Amino acid sequence: MITINNVTKEYAGKTAVKNLDLVVPDGKIFGFLGPNGAGKSTTIKMITGILPIDEGTITVNGHDIASHPMKAKKTFGYVPDSPDIFLRLKGIEYLNFIGDIFEIPKNIREEKIEHLTKSFGIFEALDDHIQTYSHGMRQKVVVSGVLLHDPDVWILDEPLSGLDPKSSFTLKEMMREHAAKGNTVFFSTHVLEVVEQLCDEVAIINKGRLQFRGEMKEMKEKFEADETLEKVFLELTNHE
Amino acid sequence: MNKTLRLIRTMLKMQYSMTGKSSGEKIGYVLLGVFLIPFSGIIISFLNVTVETLYTQLAPSGNENAILGLLFAGMTIVLLFVSMSSILSSFYFAEDIEGFIPYPFYPYQLLAGKAAAPFINLYLTSGVLMVPILTLYGIHSGAGFIYYIYALLLFVVFPVIPFTIMAILLMFFMRFANIAKNKDRTKVFAGLLTFVFIIGFNIIIRLNQNPTQTAEGAAQLIAQQNGLLQVITGMIPPVYFSTMALQNAENLNGLIFLVLMLTISTGGIFLFLTAGQKLYFKGVLGLTTGSTKTFDSGKAAKKIKAQPVFLALLLKELRTIFRTPTFFMQIIVQSLFGPVFLIVILLFESSSGSFGALSSLLEQFGKKTSLLLLFIFTLFLLGVNPASYSSVSRDGRSWPANLYLPIPAQSVIFSKVMTAWLINLLSIILLAVVGLTIIQMPPLLFIAWITLTLLASWFTCLVGTALDLNDPKLNWTDEQEVFKSRFISLIALLIEIGTFGFFVLLLWNIDTLQSLWMTSILLSLLLAAAIAISHVALQKLIRTKFLYTR
Numbered sequence: 001m002i003t004i005n006n007v008t009k010e011y012a013g014k015t016a017v018k019n020l021d022l023v024v025p026d027g028k029i030f031g032f033l034g035p036n037g038a039g040k041s042t043t044i045k046m047i048t049g050i051l052p053i054d055e056g057t058i059t060v061n062g063h064d065i066a067s068h069p070m071k072a073k074k075t076f077g078y079v080p081d082s083p084d085i086f087l088r089l090k091g092i093e094y095l096n097f098i099g100d101i102f103e104i105p106k107n108i109r110e111e112k113i114e115h116l117t118k119s120f121g122i123f124e125a126l127d128d129h130i131q132t133y134s135h136g137m138r139q140k141v142v143v144s145g146v147l148l149h150d151p152d153v154w155i156l157d158e159p160l161s162g163l164d165p166k167s168s169f170t171l172k173e174m175m176r177e178h179a180a181k182g183n184t185v186f187f188s189t190h191v192l193e194v195v196e197q198l199c200d201e202v203a204i205i206n207k208g209r210l211q212f213r214g215e216m217k218e219m220k221e222k223f224e225a226d227e228t229l230e231k232v233f234l235e236l237t238n239h240e
Numbered sequence: 241m242n243k244t245l246r247l248i249r250t251m252l253k254m255q256y257s258m259t260g261k262s263s264g265e266k267i268g269y270v271l272l273g274v275f276l277i278p279f280s281g282i283i284i285s286f287l288n289v290t291v292e293t294l295y296t297q298l299a300p301s302g303n304e305n306a307i308l309g310l311l312f313a314g315m316t317i318v319l320l321f322v323s324m325s326s327i328l329s330s331f332y333f334a335e336d337i338e339g340f341i342p343y344p345f346y347p348y349q350l351l352a353g354k355a356a357a358p359f360i361n362l363y364l365t366s367g368v369l370m371v372p373i374l375t376l377y378g379i380h381s382g383a384g385f386i387y388y389i390y391a392l393l394l395f396v397v398f399p400v401i402p403f404t405i406m407a408i409l410l411m412f413f414m415r416f417a418n419i420a421k422n423k424d425r426t427k428v429f430a431g432l433l434t435f436v437f438i439i440g441f442n443i444i445i446r447l448n449q450n451p452t453q454t455a456e457g458a459a460q461l462i463a464q465q466n467g468l469l470q471v472i473t474g475m476i477p478p479v480y481f482s483t484m485a486l487q488n489a490e491n492l493n494g495l496i497f498l499v500l501m502l503t504i505s506t507g508g509i510f511l512f513l514t515a516g517q518k519l520y521f522k523g524v525l526g527l528t529t530g531s532t533k534t535f536d537s538g539k540a541a542k543k544i545k546a547q548p549v550f551l552a553l554l555l556k557e558l559r560t561i562f563r564t565p566t567f568f569m570q571i572i573v574q575s576l577f578g579p580v581f582l583i584v585i586l587l588f589e590s591s592s593g594s595f596g597a598l599s600s601l602l603e604q605f606g607k608k609t610s611l612l613l614l615f616i617f618t619l620f621l622l623g624v625n626p627a628s629y630s631s632v633s634r635d636g637r638s639w640p641a642n643l644y645l646p647i648p649a650q651s652v653i654f655s656k657v658m659t660a661w662l663i664n665l666l667s668i669i670l671l672a673v674v675g676l677t678i679i680q681m682p683p684l685l686f687i688a689w690i691t692l693t694l695l696a697s698w699f700t701c702l703v704g705t706a707l708d709l710n711d712p713k714l715n716w717t718d719e720q721e722v723f724k725s726r727f728i729s730l731i732a733l734l735i736e737i738g739t740f741g742f743f744v745l746l747l748w749n750i751d752t753l754q755s756l757w758m759t760s761i762l763l764s765l766l767l768a769a770a771i772a773i774s775h776v777a778l779q780k781l782i783r784t785k786f787l788y789t790r
Contacts, residue, residue, distance in 0.1 A: 045640075048643070048644040049643050049644055049787075050640045050643045050644055052787050052788060069646075070646050070648065073644065073645065073646035074646045078644045080640065080641075080644075082637065084637055084638075085637065085638040085640075085641050086556070086560075086638050086641070087638075088559060088560045088563040088564050089556065089559060089560070092540060092543045092544070093543070093556075093559065095544075096543065096544050096545070096552075097552050097556055098645075099544070099546065100546060100547055100548070100549055100551075100552035101549055101552065101645055101646065101647055102646070103546075103549075104546075105546065106544060106545065106546045109544050109546070110537075110540065110541050110544050113540065113544065114537055114540060123535065123540075124535050125535070126535055126540065126543075127535045127539065127543070129563070
């Protein structure tokens, strides 16, 4: 569970996120929507400890990210929007590095690395430097790293961008399974089809403020039933 | 043509733009320019003595044109060399070419754009030597106005032929040998070659400290070997044509040779563009590579091992440094440069016999003074420690991973300090070998010196890392930016040498203090204090800066 409590964040005098309250419950796939520059990435960066919080609190599985960062960080896995990290390491070295940080026993590590990377089709490339990977392959290595330490909470920033249809399908299935086991899946996206297919609940943010939070069904009911999600989205973010 | 010029302008702008540079950096450039003025004065006076001596020695026998021959032949070699590294970096390693390929440019247009930056390098290089030497030669030979016009024209066209030859060779090589596949390795190789060149150049300079004497020797040699020089000059047409054009500037022959030179240079440009059309694209398009290696569970199992987090971080740092060509060159090669240079010089001195003086110098000084001298010298050598002042900046866009992964900030930072210390250890081992074998230091002095050096190294690593954490440069697109025009290394050196220069001077002047033991203990205590203070400072920076760094 992720609890965002009255959080505000300013950048050089400009408010990026304003008085945000949001609870991401267990057992659900939670979609975080908004146009470019709405404050999605800022919010996710505050949840994951990359950005300090100006006002308010954020807890992940009950651990406050600001006061108990280590405990909080051990409970979530994060896929950043840009997977261009540790480019000079080989795929296998990156995964081993993650294994060391989350203290995963060697035998479990071997088994899971092989299983995960084979299902994403990058096993053969593990001995190459991440630098030589395509965008999609880099994304897959980072996702594999998250799944390797099997955290309760998944936080994914645009996780499906750059993935081929098969890997995209695999990841979506994995997200569903994870949520079905009573865990938290929180992800941001622009792609409305994905939201429609995947999400149990959504939050829409615009100009740093929460515009809507609720179940998919509610959102559609709130507007005329025959409207497409696209129209609803545009209405929520453009017409204030 | 218009399009080509625009392309050249855009490409140059991308390389030399000052936008995005802080005002501090701009001030730095200005300061650098100011510092260069006395330096260029030294070079010019050195060249003046050389040219004057050569001219007065050679003119009576009518061999003075050998000076020009020597200049042009030497410039050909230097320009070939400079062309090699700048063509490789501009044509093959600059990441921008892939961005330009999809646009509707003819290959020759892209080639012209790509050649602009190397040409600027070539003109800067030949400007340093050719402009003053040709001017000085003109003054000493009392040449007329036409000589200077010819000299100017030759200055403009002379780099064309060496550039064309090197460019065609490299394009051919890249096309067929496909060393582009090992882009990183080629980069390191080219870089190492540059360092060998610099070391060699320095040795030559060192061996020739007295320009008058050397020039006289050279003049004698030229007078004796003039036939040989003429053969060599004759073998390289541009050198021959240029020499003859300037020598006969006052008559028709000179004009003929100048026209010949201009003609072959124009031919060179056409040859470069035509060959480039055929060769360049085939070489550069093969740059992105895939892997043909196979990987299986057995291999995977071998690569997977559990290790403590600190060790994992340390290995990650070392791998990144050793695998990134820029980091490898700037950190590993650069830090070894000082010690290697020292060894080469010491070996030269010892073979020339003047080396015995060094050992006896140490004995003469007494143990305290020797230790203090060795200490401050080593601090100077280790103080420029690029691994430490690039600690945080090296991470670039990977930095946020240190924030969202559950790794304590202390582990992240101290794994970096440790990395810098281990890299310094390489230099220290080299210095230790020198101390034991070439200088044959007394054992006690050696032990005291090495112990102090190891402590001092930790101190420099702390200072460098703290400075980088205080103001890191993370938003780089090219690794060079981590080192380029940052004055952090200078600040680090100032702090280190400033602090310990003061203490060493203090100990030096306490006459009652003479024993090696007391001096070592005092220095260790001072170092321990400096290390403790830097630790506290670094810890404070970790608390205040770590989370806010981006």
